[in-house]
Amino acid sequence: MGRKAKGFEMDLSLLCHQFALILKSGIHPVEGIPMLCEDTVNPKLKKALETIARDVEHGSSLYSAFEAANCFPAYMTAMIRVGEKTGMLEPVLEGLSKYYENQANTRKKIRSAVTYPLVLALFMLGVIALIAFRVVPLFVEILTSLGGQVPVQVDLFILLGNTLKNGFLYVLAALLLLAAGILALSRQEKLRFLLDKLKVVNPITGGIYRKIIASRFSGAMALTLKSGMTVTEGVGLVSGVLENAYVVAKTGEAAKAVSEGKPFWEAVRDTGLFPALFIRLMKSGEKTGSLDAVMDKASRTWQEEADSSLRRIIGFIEPVCVTALSLILAGVLLSVILPLINIMASIG
Structure with missing residues (x-):
């Protein structure tokens, strides 16, 4: 597969479609x-498929072979497991093909939206650095001589600039250590659970994330129910599709409640994970x-809702980033350069 995310996702889309x-x-x-x-030219993907072919020929399940290849996303292998267990592998693969094609297109749109603000940010950083290390010291020198x-x-602006200039490597090292620490801690089960919960409940992206969860959950459940599985069996099977420890725990509680006699829609409602309309459709x-x-229809509906929210x-x-960067630059000019110019003008 390609090293870049977009190439990786397009490879997955093509692979699933061909399969x-x-x-x-x-x-x-x-x-x-x-x-x-x-038909595969990418060496890494070709090697993975050769390993899968050998494992399947020796009696391994398709899901186990894909998982053992350690080359594919957890969502893809989990959906292959659902398709294999329910006898609906073909529609699952078609759905995965569309899913990864949409992922690639979304990533392309995001990259396009942030490219201009990123270039503008780099340009403004250059301007601010020029002001901090060249223009302001020159003004201060002239002002002091007068x-x-x-x-x-x-003074504060100069102090901040000198601190960043002299301690840049230390700041960079501290940021790298902080990132490494967060990455290491995120692998701890308890912290990972909290981070997964934050994905669901945070007010910024939580709404979109819950729509994606609703789409994945209902789509996988539709396949299990069509194959004749019970609700409890289906929930247990689709948990891997959700890729979130907090959501898996909540759906596990729902499965337990159903096994104790509670209606499925009530058990899912009590998790607090899904939109009210989704619960009404289930009921x-x-x-x-x-x-x-209903679950099949809900899957398509919530995927469209998630896509619309993301768009x-x-x-x-782009407009928010451009506005924010412009305000930052304007703030620097108004708070630093203009006072110096006014003072020098009054002295002159």
Whole structure:
């Protein structure tokens, strides 16, 4: 697979689409996976598929083989497991193909939205550095020679600039150590649980994240229910699709409540994870005996909702970043340069 995220996701999309076509034509995975290898030019992906083909030929399940390859996202391998268990691998692969194509397109839009503000930020940092290390010291030198007094905010600005200049390597090392510490701690089970919970409950991205969870959960549940599994069996199977320890724990509580006799929609409502409309749809589907169809529809609906919310956020990124950077530069000019110019003008 490509090293870049976009290339990686497009590789996944193409792989899943080709695999679905092979299965649709009636070819068994034992014969089909070597065919995928032949059409793959990326060495890393080709090697992974060769390993999978060998494992499947020796009797391994498709899910186990994909997971053992250690080359694919957890969501993809979890969905392959659902497809394999339910006998619906072909539609699962088609869904994965569309999912990763959308992921690649979304990443492209985000990159496009932040490129201009990033270039502008670098330019403004250069301007501020020029002001801090060249222009302001020159003004201060002239002002001092004329007997003027340097404003307090200018002294603070110079002090901050000198501190960053002299201690840049120390600041960089501290940031790297902090990042490494956070990464190490995030692997601890308790902290990972808290971080996963934060993804769900934070007011900034929590809404979109819950919509994505609703889409994944309902889509996978629809497959399990169509295959004849019970709700309890289905919830246990789809937990890997959710990729969030907090959400998995909550859905586990829902599965336990269902096994004790509580209606599925009530158990899911009590988790507090899903939107109210999602719960109402589940309630309607459970009462009418069409829960599988409702869950399938809900999956598409909430994915569209998540995509729409993400597009709105992307639309705000560029103007907000540009405005913020412009205000920062204006603040520097107003608080530092203009007072110096005014003082020098009065002295002159």
